[in-house]
Amino acid sequence: MSDAADTLRERAAELRARLHEANHSYYVLDDPAISDAEYDGLLRELKTLETEHPELATPDSPTRRVGAEPAARFVKVEHLGRMLSLDNAFSLAELEAWEERNARIAREVCEAGYVAELKIDGAAVSLRYEGGVFVRGATRGNGLVGEEVTANLRTIRGIPLRLRSPGVPALLEIRGEVYMTNSGFRELNARREAAGEPLFANPRNAAAGALRQLDPRLTAERPLHFMGFQIQTDSPLPVKTQLDVLELLAAWGVPTNARRSLCGGLSQVMSFAAQAERHRAELDYGIDGVVVKVADLSLWPELGAVGDREPRWAIAYKFAPDLATTRLLSIEINVGRTGTLNPYAVLEPVEIGGATVRLATLHNFADVARKDLRVGDLVVVKRAGDVIPQVVEPVVEERTGAERPYRAPDACPACGTAVERPADEVAIFCPNASCPERIFWGVAHFVSRGAMDIRGLGERTVHQLLERGVVRTFADLYDLRREDLLTLEGFGELSATNLLAALEESRQRPLSRVLYALGIRHVGTVAAQLLARRFRTMDGLLGASREDIASVHGIGAATAEALAAFLAAPENRELIERLRAAGLTFEEPVERAERTPLEGRTFVVTGTHAMSRKELTLLIERHGGRVSGSVSGATDFLVAGADPGSKLEKARGLSVSVVDQAEVERMIAEDAAAVDTAPGEEGTS
Numbered sequence: 001m002s003d004a005a006d007t008l009r010e011r012a013a014e015l016r017a018r019l020h021e022a023n024h025s026y027y028v029l030d031d032p033a034i035s036d037a038e039y040d041g042l043l044r045e046l047k048t049l050e051t052e053h054p055e056l057a058t059p060d061s062p063t064r065r066v067g068a069e070p071a072a073r074f075v076k077v078e079h080l081g082r083m084l085s086l087d088n089a090f091s092l093a094e095l096e097a098w099e100e101r102n103a104r105i106a107r108e109v110c111e112a113g114y115v116a117e118l119k120i121d122g123a124a125v126s127l128r129y130e131g132g133v134f135v136r137g138a139t140r141g142n143g144l145v146g147e148e149v150t151a152n153l154r155t156i157r158g159i160p161l162r163l164r165s166p167g168v169p170a171l172l173e174i175r176g177e178v179y180m181t182n183s184g185f186r187e188l189n190a191r192r193e194a195a196g197e198p199l200f201a202n203p204r205n206a207a208a209g210a211l212r213q214l215d216p217r218l219t220a221e222r223p224l225h226f227m228g229f230q231i232q233t234d235s236p237l238p239v240k241t242q243l244d245v246l247e248l249l250a251a252w253g254v255p256t257n258a259r260r261s262l263c264g265g266l267s268q269v270m271s272f273a274a275q276a277e278r279h280r281a282e283l284d285y286g287i288d289g290v291v292v293k294v295a296d297l298s299l300w301p302e303l304g305a306v307g308d309r310e311p312r313w314a315i316a317y318k319f320a321p322d323l324a325t326t327r328l329l330s331i332e333i334n335v336g337r338t339g340t341l342n343p344y345a346v347l348e349p350v351e352i353g354g355a356t357v358r359l360a361t362l363h364n365f366a367d368v369a370r371k372d373l374r375v376g377d378l379v380v381v382k383r384a385g386d387v388i389p390q391v392v393e394p395v396v397e398e399r400t401g402a403e404r405p406y407r408a409p410d411a412c413p414a415c416g417t418a419v420e421r422p423a424d425e426v427a428i429f430c431p432n433a434s435c436p437e438r439i440f441w442g443v444a445h446f447v448s449r450g451a452m453d454i455r456g457l458g459e460r461t462v463h464q465l466l467e468r469g470v471v472r473t474f475a476d477l478y479d480l481r482r483e484d485l486l487t488l489e490g491f492g493e494l495s496a497t498n499l500l501a502a503l504e505e506s507r508q509r510p511l512s513r514v515l516y517a518l519g520i521r522h523v524g525t526v527a528a529q530l531l532a533r534r535f536r537t538m539d540g541l542l543g544a545s546r547e548d549i550a551s552v553h554g555i556g557a558a559t560a561e562a563l564a565a566f567l568a569a570p571e572n573r574e575l576i577e578r579l580r581a582a583g584l585t586f587e588e589p590v591e592r593a594e595r596t597p598l599e600g601r602t603f604v605v606t607g608t609h610a611m612s613r614k615e616l617t618l619l620i621e622r623h624g625g626r627v628s629g630s631v632s633g634a635t636d637f638l639v640a641g642a643d644p645g646s647k648l649e650k651a652r653g654l655s656v657s658v659v660d661q662a663e664v665e666r667m668i669a670e671d672a673a674a675v676d677t678a679p680g681e682e683g684t685s
């Protein structure tokens, strides 16, 4: 091997080691060693190296964390030994009964002590390591067989792709919980709300849903974390107690929960649980109890399991949910940007789990009807961890007859337009695109940080502008004059100058931001970026059919449908033209090299190649080409490897050029040479 190749290999190894170390500092030691920007820089460098030299890629490379190709479906895999679930206890008496039953099987149980851990409210997964390298991960499934979600699990930075330190058995599975932080959950839901997407009910559902995404790139967008608590292997391990297991996991570089305790007996377990419950609200993740495990591992086989499903050596001590009863004062409605009417409860203020609750979600009108909630009812309200308070049910026995049954409105409370009830949805919509509430939230979204990011335009200002009729749609924002602004409450010369400058600056936002800002149903930040990368310009998108849109990797049928419908509506076309006239860029910059040999060409990759399809895709995209999932009239090249399948026939039918990987590499090299000598269009076949 040449010296140059050696140097590259060494650099790749060094980058990998530094990235592994950075992850370990961040997720296991909870002590970040480098900044996010530095991390991204190292990752980018490694990605470039591996793309240009695929032979340098390794299965444990941190580059493999970023979304792989979407899967068609999940594959079922067998766990290394059953993944058990836990029996529950709700009181000290129930814990004592558990201890007594165990003592009848193994007398030493009472003296052995217990390890108490927090019961994390997430989704159970099993991670398989071979030779210390993460090779496969699966959901719990039925305990014996789970669904293989390796690509999704790889995107979780806390999961080590390679275990540290010697003494790692050749084959093992690490069991643990994938969860979403409360703060991450809030941000995710805020993004979804902005995109008009349905919200997740709680962090657990969001985490479980993210794991079961067929497209790992979507999983990568979700703030997921992992904590391990069990090792499954046939090899002997240097551990005597469950505490040793947790310490060994930590030594291997697996995140574990530092909140754990070796308890002499059940009374100590109870105080650990009481403390956990007191601190529950301060944790940034949901817990629903404490798991109590017999500390001495040598007793576990003897204790065995009940019906092969629940081990006797562990039990979940569950917290009582945080409930309170209070009066339902009224049912109010928010009208969202996309027209959805969202009911919520106004409550007589009540203390639940240390917080005062005044408002609670009512999910949707079908739910209100199902629970038969009446205004004036005494209602049970639940606050689970950080989740938005919910109205559980009315206390029917307390009714006096003065309560008023509730009927969902037939007209929008904001504009009076008759509502629509799509047959396949529980939601009720205001169809009026000029509804003042919809417009208000639409403008607020347009100027928001993830969208056009127009600073100095808070909700109050937006409200005033709409109220005075200076602004009717967000396109009007670009016609604002200094005189208009100076008449607004709280505006002076300086704030007017700043806002005008912010508006001016926002004209340069890339197409992806504009697409997101338009507030099209289902088009969130991720979809907007995928679309902008694919079509590059607004005109490119305007010329696309629903099929073209649906052929973009990561864009689902619902999004394609909503976007095509939006673009087809004359009033939206007009809006877009007004934004164009206002001087918006409407272009997505090509992020990479100034020279992009494959620019403007659309590829479809099929079959088996020397490099993985993902790598080939990255290579094409890095050089400015577009990669689409299916062959259509817009396809320029089909890159066909071994076993190309039906795409090859389709390509031939449409007279699409068929090339192989080597040809793609030649196009890139030739173009580079051409640019060096005589820049210009060269033949392509």
Ligand code: IVH
Residues within 6 Å of the ligand: 083, 084, 085, 086, 117, 118, 119, 120, 121, 122, 123, 124, 125, 176, 177, 229, 230, 291, 311, 314, 316
């Ligand atoms: S030990 C015996 N420890 O709770 C099976 N489980 O309700 C191993 N869980 O499937 C369970 N935190 O997904 C254990 N510290 C913890 C846990 C924990 C959360 C989950 C786990 C399990 C479920 C049972």
